[in-house]
Amino acid sequence: MLQYDLNIFSPKEFEEFSRDLLQAKLGVFIESFTAGKDEGIDFKFSAEKGDVIIQSKRNKNFSLLLRNLKKEVPKIEKLAPQSYIITTSVGLTPKNKKVIKDLFTPYIKSTEDIYGKDDLLNILAQNEKIEEKYYKLWIGSTRILKKVLQSKPYYSSFELKDLHSKIKLYVQNESFFISLKILREHQYIIISGIPGIGKTTLAEVLIYHYLSFDYEPVYLNGGISDEYLYLNDNKKQIFWFDDFLGKNFFDNKNGVRDVEIIIKFIKEIRKAPNKLLILTTRENVLNQAKEIHEIFKIENIEAAKSIIDISIYTRLIRAKILYNHLFHGGVHQEYLNNLIENENYEVLINHVNYNPRIIETIIKQKIWNSCPPSNFFKVTKSFFDNPQSVWLHSFENTINRFSQYTLLILFTLPSPVLIDDLETATESFFLNNLILGINYDPIQFLKSIRELENTFINVVMGLESRPNVLREQNGIEGWDTRDPNIDIEGKIFIKYQNPSIYDFLFNYLFNKEKLIGYLVNSLIFIEQFYTSFSGQKTNGKIGLNQILINKIAARLLQIEINLNSCKVNMINIDHIQHTYQNNKPFYIFLNYLYNHFSSHNKDIEGFIYRNFRTELRVGEGVYSSAYIDLLGKLDLTRFKVNEDKIFDNFLNHSFDVTDLNLSSFEKFELIFPYKYQQFIKSNRFSNVINKKVTEALRIYVGGVIFVNKVRDYKIKLEYITKKFSINLEEYLEKVNSTLDNIYSSEIHYNEDDVDIEEEIERIQEEEIKIKQEIKDEMMITDLFNSLRE
Known part of the structure; x- marks a missing residue:
């Protein structure tokens, strides 16, 4: 039992x-x-x-x-x-x-x-x-919760206590079973909707459901660029990429490549009988992505989309969500009485701005501690009337000035960020803005972090840095020295507690030129120049006027020789959370400056030319697309260019042929058409290709078999043979033989036993029955009357 x-x-x-x-x-x-x-x-x-x-x-x-x-x-x-x-x-x-x-x-x-x-x-x-009907029981059972904790694909928000709390608050509705049906049919799902509607919660509940069928959860916090590191053919795996079209998606000049990676990963998931993928995004962002990237329409990825619209929240579901938060939220009885009297809760349930996140935030911030019981309903309603005021109230009334500025500095940084880097940026802010009358103090900084934690930020721990997994699993010792990572094992990271906090900070800073000027005066990491600011109107970024752009230029010149990166990536491999930092993404930085600022200020243009290197160096191969893009835009007569050396360095930055970015390499034809044609016909080029093909064969066919990598290997070989007329028949035969052996022994997995169609039908029938036998109004009244002492 x-x-x-x-x-x-x-x-x-x-x-x-x-x-x-x-x-x-x-x-x-x-x-x-x-x-x-x-x-x-x-x-x-x-x-x-x-x-x-x-x-x-x-x-x-x-x-x-x-x-x-x-x-x-x-x-x-x-x-x-x-x-x-x-x-x-x-x-x-x-x-x-x-x-x-x-x-x-x-x-x-x-x-x-x-x-x-x-x-x-x-x-x-x-x-x-x-048992199936009362999902809270089995989805929140000790067995499932322990399985989540043992897999450790999440951060501190996924501690046992928090898991239990989320399940207590969740109100099951038709979207849960519709989503299960979509996952069964397509093996992936895109959950979309407005901010705060419950996309992440639905994704989490779906994951907990599949944990009961022995799926391993993998949280793709850092994106899908490293997805093949943790695809495991012999395991049931469910991947989750929250906010997969994140705030920087439309400003990334490699956006087309990112889209192609996402599409490719979806296809890989659908090929495997034991893999599932959950993607969440805001509906307006998905619509913008479709307009910009035609491939979204061509591939029809929306065939597996589930929109969480406020319309799915019937009055009864809205009431249950509000009730659950009030009951489990520790609201004092005298405040509950104020909400219940005259059926004031009806105003909230029917409010045009009804949103679960507003309720969640009110409870989490314990708004009742700042108002008398007689005003609880009035204050609560004001947050519904103006949702931004939820965060504004807390920002202006519950944290001190030091913490307010710390949060604004976090807005300029990528998320997650090392607490050490946030502290460095905070120290720089106060040292460069003495006019504010606040002295930097490391003790005060730590107090500030504690004050912001769980309301505005989450404090999480990075477990270890990332080795080159493919090299390690195939008996190759050490790190890949051509892509060194900075070891940040055991470090503490800061991330937003809630995605709407970034939106709030964006709206708070918008048009506050003086305050933005203070932030610009203190920028110290390269990511701060492009995470939140732009020289033009751009989706998700604050557009700067000419005065502020000139401040950007002055700051660049001031710290030119001391610029560092604070970019952090987190991935999950074999139940372990890995955290790492790449070499600073300088080409992405320069590319962004060129596209967003250089036309407005000659000093910024000069900065770009001084810092651009025509040849890739150790550790920079991962940014090859940004490098090529910028190389094609700059006036190369201002550099001493050696085309052959540029080609060699570019090719040598890939570990093997599957890692070779040929689509970027082919852009050299537009930049150096004559030299490019000479190079690809030379023995020099064919020798490099053969070397990388041989290295890949040894790893992906001769060592531990990764089916997706073998497939990639085959596709690359076929493409190279066709595009560059290099004979690779010998290698293709070995690859085809390996794939044949894999497919002949392929493992098949049974689907879970939940009858989704029956569950959807049951819910629909139950709702009809409720409407016929008992009016929703009576049930809602019943619900809130139970809150009375």
């Missing part, structure tokens, strides 16, 4: 759970009554000798249960039923049951009429349909 925590239910949910179990156990229809008006009756049914009354009690321990039951004795004596039944979430001993029976003599005929936790779970084990 599985051990479930019945206190994961609210009192009303536990009542319904008890009713369904007793109906199944006793084979009778049990009549329900409105909360707050039961006079000792939660449920009732008629027996041969008279009425049987049932009461359900959700309590944490026996002493609390007994205290509440004693209050019911006068009511039961007045009702004088033929029989009285009690259900409770508390585990009961035989002695406990005897105490309760004696309390309600002669109405409780036997201790068998007292159903403790173990009794209810015993009935549940015999009624699988009820």
Whole structure:
């Protein structure tokens, strides 16, 4: 018998759970009554000798249960039923049951009429349909939660306590089963919708569901660029890429390549019978991506899209979401009373700006601590009237000035960022803006982090830096010295607690020229110049006027020789969270300056020409696309150019042929047409290609087999043969032989046993039944009446 925590239910949910179990156990229809008006009756049914009354009690321990039951004795004596039944979430001993029976003599005929936790779970084990219906039980079970923690693909927000809290708050609706159906049909899903509508929550619940079917979760926080490092053919895996069209998507000049990577990864997922992929994005961002990148339309990736629209939240679902947050949020009773009186909650449920994130934020920030009980509804409604005011209130009233500026500095940095780098940027801010009258203090900085944590930011731990996994798994010792990573094992990172915080900071800073000027005066990392600012109107960036652009130029010149990177990447490989920093992405930085600032300021243009190197150096191969783009834009007569050396260096920055960025290499034809044609016909070029083909063959065919890598290898060989007329037939034969062997022994996995069609039909029928038999208004009133003491 599985051990479930019945206190994961609210009192009303536990009542319904008890009713369904007793109906199944006793084979009778049990009549329900409105909360707050039961006079000792939660449920009732008629027996041969008279009425049987049932009461359900959700309590944490026996002493609390007994205290509440004693209050019911006068009511039961007045009702004088033929029989009285009690259900409770508390585990009961035989002695406990005897105490309760004696309390309600002669109405409780036997201790068998007292159903403790173990009794209810015993009935549940015999009624699988009820177990499936009450998803909070199995999705929040200890077994599943431990599995999440053991896999460690998430950060601190996914600690056991937080997991449990999220499941308590979740209100299941039709989108859950529709999404399951889409995943079954397509093996991937794009969950879209407006900010705060519940996209991430739905994704998390879907992941928890598949954990119960032995899927390993992989969180693609750093993007899909390294996806093949943790694809494992022999494991069931479910990948999650939250906000996959992130805020920098449209400003990335390699955007087309990013789109192609996403499309390619989706195709890889669909080829594997034991892989699933969940992508979340804001609907308006997805629409913009479709307009810019035609391939989204061509590939029809929206065939597997599930839109979470506010319309799916019926009044009843809205009410349950609000109720769950209030019940589990620790709101004091006098404040709840203010919300319940005159049915004030109806205004919130029906509000045009209703959004689960507003409710979540109000509860998380404990707004009731800053207003009297009589104003709780009024203050809560004001946050619905102006959603930005949720963060504005906390920003202006709950944190000190040092913390306010620390948060604004975080806005200029990528997320996540090392706490050490945030501290460096914060120190630079105060040292370069003495006019603010705040001195930098490392102790105050740490106090500030503690103040911001869990409200505005999350503090997370990076476990270890990333070795070259393919080299390590094939017996090649050490690190890939051509792509060295900075070891940041055990370091602390800072990230936004909620995506809407970035939106708030964006809107807060917008048009505040003086405040933006303070930030620009102190920029110290290259990412700060392009994470949030632009020299023109750009999606998700603050457009700077000429005065501020000139400040950007002055700051660049001031710190030119001391520029560093703070870019951090996090990936999950084999249950371990890996954290690493690449060499500074200087070509991306220069490319951004060229596209967004250089036309507005000659000093910025001069900075670009002084710092651009015509030949790639160690560790810079990962930025080859940005390098080629910039090479094609600059006036090369201002450089001493050696084309052959440029070609050689570019090719030598790939580890093997599968890592070779041929699409970027072919752009050299537009920049150096004559030299390019000479080079690709030379023995020099064919020798380099053969060397890289041989190296790939040794690893991907001769070592540990990665099916996706072998496929990539084959595609690359076929392309090179066709494009450059190099004979690679010998290698293709070995690859085809390897693939044949893999396919002949391919492992097949069974799908889970949940009948999705039946569940969707059940929910639809249940909703119709509710509308026919009980008006939603009565259920909502019932729900909130249960919050009364």
